[in-house]
Amino acid sequence: MKAKELRIGNLIEVENCIQEIVELPLPKNCTEKNTKGIKLTQKWIINLGFENLIISEHWIFPLVMEKDNFGWTLRISTANGSIICSSTIDYVHELQNLYFAITKNELVLRK
Numbered sequence: 001m002k003a004k005e006l007r008i009g010n011l012i013e014v015e016n017c018i019q020e021i022v023e024l025p026l027p028k029n030c031t032e033k034n035t036k037g038i039k040l041t042q043k044w045i046i047n048l049g050f051e052n053l054i055i056s057e058h059w060i061f062p063l064v065m066e067k068d069n070f071g072w073t074l075r076i077s078t079a080n081g082s083i084i085c086s087s088t089i090d091y092v093h094e095l096q097n098l099y100f101a102i103t104k105n106e107l108v109l110r111k
Contacts, residue, residue, distance in 0.1 A: 001035070001036055001037040001091065001093070003024075003025065003026060005093065005094070005097070006021055006024065006026070006093060007021070007024075007093075007096070007097060007100070008021050008022060008023065008024060009021060009096065009106055010092075010093040010096050010097070011038055011092050011093060011096065011109070012030075012035060012036065012037060012038065012092075012093060013035070013036050013037070013038050014029075014030055014034060014035050015034045018038065037090070037091030037092065037093055037094070038091060038092040038093070039090065039091060039092075040071070040072050040089055040090060040091055040092055040094070040095060042067070044092050044095075045065055045072070046110075047109055047110050048092070048095065048096075048107045048108075048109060048110070049107060049108060049110060050065055063075070063076055063099070063102065064076070064077060065089075070088065071088055071089070071090055072088070072089045072090070072095075073086050073087065073088050073089070074086065074087050074089055074095065074098055074099075076102070095107065
């Protein structure tokens, strides 16, 4: 994880605890050794508001998240299914940033 990838509001892991970034640059206690991105999982997809449409691991919110053997891909498609663009995403902060760039809205973590 590179510091330049981060925005205020991103979720990261610091010393094995999930924390929301509230200031940049990160405080001095956040080092490369104790700070890392949160691996994107099905649980995180759900907690960030995506809904499972079908068992084949397609998600929508209104963008499509698809899991394959290589990881998660966010895809934007036309109504007839033509892919406009897609991006492989490995970490929660990457999904947060991409979603914000596309929609100008923040993903909200469900409690």
